[in-house]
Amino acid sequence: MLARADTFTRVAAGWLAFIAALAIVGPVLPLPDFAEADFEAMGVGVFSPGHLLGTDSNGYDLLANVIAGSRLSLLIAVVSVGIGGALGAAIGIASAYRRGRADYVVNTAFNIVLAIPNLVLGLALVAVLATTADPSIPVAPARRVVVLIVSLTIVIVPILGRIARGATLSWTSREFVVAAKTMGMKDLDIIRRHIVPNVLPAIYAVGVLAVGVVIVAEGALSLLGVGITEGTSWGAMISRVRGEIEYTPHAMIVPVVALALTVIACNQVGDYLRSRLDLRESRL
Amino acid sequence: MAGGGTAHMRGGADAVLEARNVVVEFKAGGGRKVHAVSNVSFDVLRGETLAIVGESGCGKTTLGKAVLQVPPPTSGEVVFEGRDLTRLGTDELREARTAIQMIFQDPISSLDPRMTVKQLVEEPLWIWQRGDEAARAARVNALLENVGLDPALVLDRRSYEFSGGQCQRISIARSLALEPRMLICDEPVSALDVSIQAQILNLLQDMKDRFGLTMIFISHDLAVVKAVSNRIMVMYLGKVCEVGTPDAIYARPAHHYTSALINSVPVPDPTRARATIPLQGEPPSPLAPPSGCRFRTRCPAATELCTQQEPQLREVGPGQFVACHHPRG
Amino acid sequence: MTALLALRDVSVAFDTPRGSLQAVRSVDLDVPAGESVGVVGESGSGKTVLCRGAMGLLTTSNAHRTGSVVFDGHDLSVAPRDVVREQFGTGMSMIFQDPMTALNPVRRIGAQVSEALRVRLGMGKADAMARSAELLRLVRIPDPTEMLRKFPYQLSGGMRQRVMIAMAIACRPKLLFADEPTTALDVTVQAQILELLRDLRRELGMSMVLITHDLGVVAGNTDRVAVMYAGEVVEQAPTRALFARMRMPYTEALLNSIPKVDQPSGQKLQVIEGRLPDPVNRPSGCGFADRCPYVQPKCRAEHPPLAADPDGHLYRCWYPLGGAR
Numbered sequence: 001m002l003a004r005a006d007t008f009t010r011v012a013a014g015w016l017a018f019i020a021a022l023a024i025v026g027p028v029l030p031l032p033d034f035a036e037a038d039f040e041a042m043g044v045g046v047f048s049p050g051h052l053l054g055t056d057s058n059g060y061d062l063l064a065n066v067i068a069g070s071r072l073s074l075l076i077a078v079v080s081v082g083i084g085g086a087l088g089a090a091i092g093i094a095s096a097y098r099r100g101r102a103d104y105v106v107n108t109a110f111n112i113v114l115a116i117p118n119l120v121l122g123l124a125l126v127a128v129l130a131t132t133a134d135p136s137i138p139v140a141p142a143r144r145v146v147v148l149i150v151s152l153t154i155v156i157v158p159i160l161g162r163i164a165r166g167a168t169l170s171w172t173s174r175e176f177v178v179a180a181k182t183m184g185m186k187d188l189d190i191i192r193r194h195i196v197p198n199v200l201p202a203i204y205a206v207g208v209l210a211v212g213v214v215i216v217a218e219g220a221l222s223l224l225g226v227g228i229t230e231g232t233s234w235g236a237m238i239s240r241v242r243g244e245i246e247y248t249p250h251a252m253i254v255p256v257v258a259l260a261l262t263v264i265a266c267n268q269v270g271d272y273l274r275s276r277l278d279l280r281e282s283r284l
Numbered sequence: 285m286a287g288g289g290t291a292h293m294r295g296g297a298d299a300v301l302e303a304r305n306v307v308v309e310f311k312a313g314g315g316r317k318v319h320a321v322s323n324v325s326f327d328v329l330r331g332e333t334l335a336i337v338g339e340s341g342c343g344k345t346t347l348g349k350a351v352l353q354v355p356p357p358t359s360g361e362v363v364f365e366g367r368d369l370t371r372l373g374t375d376e377l378r379e380a381r382t383a384i385q386m387i388f389q390d391p392i393s394s395l396d397p398r399m400t401v402k403q404l405v406e407e408p409l410w411i412w413q414r415g416d417e418a419a420r421a422a423r424v425n426a427l428l429e430n431v432g433l434d435p436a437l438v439l440d441r442r443s444y445e446f447s448g449g450q451c452q453r454i455s456i457a458r459s460l461a462l463e464p465r466m467l468i469c470d471e472p473v474s475a476l477d478v479s480i481q482a483q484i485l486n487l488l489q490d491m492k493d494r495f496g497l498t499m500i501f502i503s504h505d506l507a508v509v510k511a512v513s514n515r516i517m518v519m520y521l522g523k524v525c526e527v528g529t530p531d532a533i534y535a536r537p538a539h540h541y542t543s544a545l546i547n548s549v550p551v552p553d554p555t556r557a558r559a560t561i562p563l564q565g566e567p568p569s570p571l572a573p574p575s576g577c578r579f580r581t582r583c584p585a586a587t588e589l590c591t592q593q594e595p596q597l598r599e600v601g602p603g604q605f606v607a608c609h610h611p612r613g
Numbered sequence: 614m615t616a617l618l619a620l621r622d623v624s625v626a627f628d629t630p631r632g633s634l635q636a637v638r639s640v641d642l643d644v645p646a647g648e649s650v651g652v653v654g655e656s657g658s659g660k661t662v663l664c665r666g667a668m669g670l671l672t673t674s675n676a677h678r679t680g681s682v683v684f685d686g687h688d689l690s691v692a693p694r695d696v697v698r699e700q701f702g703t704g705m706s707m708i709f710q711d712p713m714t715a716l717n718p719v720r721r722i723g724a725q726v727s728e729a730l731r732v733r734l735g736m737g738k739a740d741a742m743a744r745s746a747e748l749l750r751l752v753r754i755p756d757p758t759e760m761l762r763k764f765p766y767q768l769s770g771g772m773r774q775r776v777m778i779a780m781a782i783a784c785r786p787k788l789l790f791a792d793e794p795t796t797a798l799d800v801t802v803q804a805q806i807l808e809l810l811r812d813l814r815r816e817l818g819m820s821m822v823l824i825t826h827d828l829g830v831v832a833g834n835t836d837r838v839a840v841m842y843a844g845e846v847v848e849q850a851p852t853r854a855l856f857a858r859m860r861m862p863y864t865e866a867l868l869n870s871i872p873k874v875d876q877p878s879g880q881k882l883q884v885i886e887g888r889l890p891d892p893v894n895r896p897s898g899c900g901f902a903d904r905c906p907y908v909q910p911k912c913r914a915e916h917p918p919l920a921a922d923p924d925g926h927l928y929r930c931w932y933p934l935g936g937a938r
Binding site: 340447477478482504506508510511531534544546549550552553554564 | 655656769770771772799800801802803804805807808826827828829830831832833852853856866867868870871872873874875876877881882883884885888
């Protein structure tokens with residue numbers, strides 16, 4: 001699939017694979033514990049002994065934190081996009097195939113949700129879902145993560161749902177769908193065998209782009225204090241070192257760079273996938 | 285010109301398909317309706333090829349699709365081998381459709397670009413579970429050979445690797461998989477090059493002869509239609525103008541529209557120059573068809589009567605029927 | 614008398630992953646002033662590429678045109694691009710097969726027609742609109758002032774084609790390329806448009822190159838015909854002479870495979886077997902050899918050059934119909 005990619009895209013894909021690998025094998029790497037502060041090396045810069053990327057002003061190793069953080073950031077992003085994409089695609093395909101009133105309702109619903117800026121929507125959902133009856137009891141970290149995933153999933157559903165709907169509208173107007181009906185095929189089978197395989201590639205491409213969007217969204221929400229507060233994600237890291245930017249700027253730069261590179265890589269690969277699909281479309 | 289009238293129906297046990305008073309209307313927003321097909325009746329006898337001819341907007345494609353109930357007509361009945369398709373339930377209709385298959389105009393768009401030729405031609409057999417895998421594979425090979433394609437060369441390839449003519453052959457092979465008794469061909473050669481058209485038309489004729497098919501052939505091209513049909517039905521703006529045998533219609537067209545249509549076809553002979561063009565203006569909108577005879581706005585013989593009363597089909601010659609108050613000749 | 618447009622040894626090749634695709638090979642064509650020349654061929658014959666190449670519209674980096682294109686005395690093949698562009702609209706103009714894609718769907722008809730007048734002739738807005746209405750009247754559109762305000766989607770195919778013709782003749786070009794102008798239209802509308810083109814040519818003294826696959830269309834609308842096959846001109850003659858005394862087996866086969874309104878019904882159509890030769894790896898010998906009912910060994914071995922009858926009828930065949938070379 002990457003056979004015809006240019007160098008930039010290959011590098012981007014390589015970066016994504018690298019980050020994913022690090023996230024998975026992170027715990028077994030010979031690095032300091034991300035939650036353990038090294039009091040003898042607080043605020044040291046990159047390439048310091050024992051701390052490849054340095055530490056923040058509290059002594060937490062930045063490399064270990066970036067890797068640990070990647071796990072949560074990627075998990076949230078991939079799960080939200082995965083579930084949101086599947087749900088959105090299912091709704092979009094079904095409504096576009098049926099057309100009529102149901103399609104009108106679904107389309108309007110999508111448009112309404114899309115009209116709300118991602119971050120505002122995420123913020124509102126987290127606020128609603130993450131509060132407990134007694135405000136003095138802090139929310140458990142696991143619940144925070146789940147709430148975050150649910151909120152971002154809801155944001156993603158109309159984004160990918162719209163793509164799926166548009167693609168389905170265009171494919172159902174082709175004659176091979178009418179042909180399938182005249183052969184006596186059941187609607188569900190037509191969707192399964194003919195519509196979904198043709199619509200899916202468009203979803204993948206935008207899905208990869210969406211992963212980048214969600215990583216940034218999670219970062220922003222964490223920065224605002226409603227994302228991950230305990231444990232670590234890239235957003236949480238950035239949020240934590242906010243105040244020290246004057247003294248230990250590298251503590252902010254490291255996670256920001258990691259996040260930025262990953263999002264750029266997602267954009268590049270997603271864009272490449274999209275252009276490959278367009279090529280195939282134009283051949284038809 | 286009218287749609288009304290069933291004078292041209294022949295009835296009897298030999299009629300494979302009888303469509304009566306078919307109306308197809310689409311909503312166009314703002315309470316308006318597109319009158320695509322307005323009260324059309326026709327029948328097709330066993331082994332016959334009925335050609336439905338007309339220009340774009342006359343409703344011929346809509347009519348063809350209405351026979352197969354995709355989508356079903358707004359009103360009217362379509363009786364195929366004794367069963368009214370408009371009254372069948374979903375599953376019965378699905379099953380009934382296996383006896384009537386359709387070939388479409390755009391050869392490439394009628395094949396799913398993600399499937400291989402083998403999967404495409406096998407699909408109807410798979411849907412209805414006709415035979416096990418080996419039996420189906422053998423049948424696919426036989427079907428491809430029937431249409432002049434070498435299975436070894438095409439089975440694993442996809443539609444975009446083939447030319448228009450070859451795609452149409454694949455389409456034909458697929459449509460014959462379920463051994464239908466009737467084939468509806470919707471402009472099957474319009475998108476093909478001239479020299480390929482002849483190949484595909486001959487192929488359709490071969491298949492018809494070999495498998496004893498009854499055919500409905502929809503086209504805007506009068507010359508093509510003459511070569512393949514036994515009976516011709518001319519449509520204009522959702523109504524039937526004239527019905528008859530090719531020889532009668534081409535030699536002595538009784539309807540003014542039919543005559544204009546025939547005279548508009550460019551003849552490849554420079555010595556036969558045409559003095560005036562046969563037909564001026566554009567067809568009226570199907571949202572607001574003219575009262576009475578729908579052709580009256582462009583007809584050289586229109587009178588007050590044509591505005592008020594819709595003509596019904598009546599016989600004007602052996603087997604020739606026309607819907608006109610003042611037919612030619 | 615020098616021709617208005619003279620193509621000499623024009624070839625067009627495209628770079629493809631498989632190699633160089635020879636779309637047009639060594640074509641000579643003359644279009645005399647005031648005459649209509651038909652270029653007939655099927656898809657893959659190179660007729661569209663030839664005309665776009667002649668007009669200088671093949672600007673992608675993978676297209677290579679060689680040969681000379683002399684229009685109205687100017688050699689366009691060596692002229693810089695802005696000189697060539699000067700000719701568009703005022704010297705040469707083109708109408709296309711699909712009027713829907715040739716018209717901008719989000720601009721009104723009036724704006725599109727007047728654009729050519731304003732850009733090319735420097736007319737002011739009001740003048741250009743008035744002239745646009747006149748042009749629409751010239752192409753027989755009913756109610757031209759009303760039409761100026763409409764959008765393309767509100768028009769039928771025939772109307773859109775008339776608008777495109779109006780745009781093309783706005784600056785009174787000397788030569789009009791018509792690339793399959795009626796293929797997408799109904800047959801009665803086709804007759805109207807062809808008559809319109811005939812009348813316009815007479816009124817404006819315009820030459821025309823009519824590209825089509827339909828021999829019926831060339832028969833009634835051209836003075837000369839060039840038949841193309843596999844990138845080459847294989848027969849060229851005045852229209853009447855071509856139909857009266859065909860020399861090329863291909864032209865004869867093409868004519869025979871067309872269903873005709875006056876042939877007896879129920880007859881099987883004559884078919885041209887086989888397929889076009891591969892444009893990347895052209896075979897030696899005649900490109901029609903594998904499909905020709907009169908093929909001889911020499912046809913496969915040697916590529917026939919263009920030969921001429923005493924009356925100027927050109928053909929490319931070792932064993933032409935009607936007698937020896």
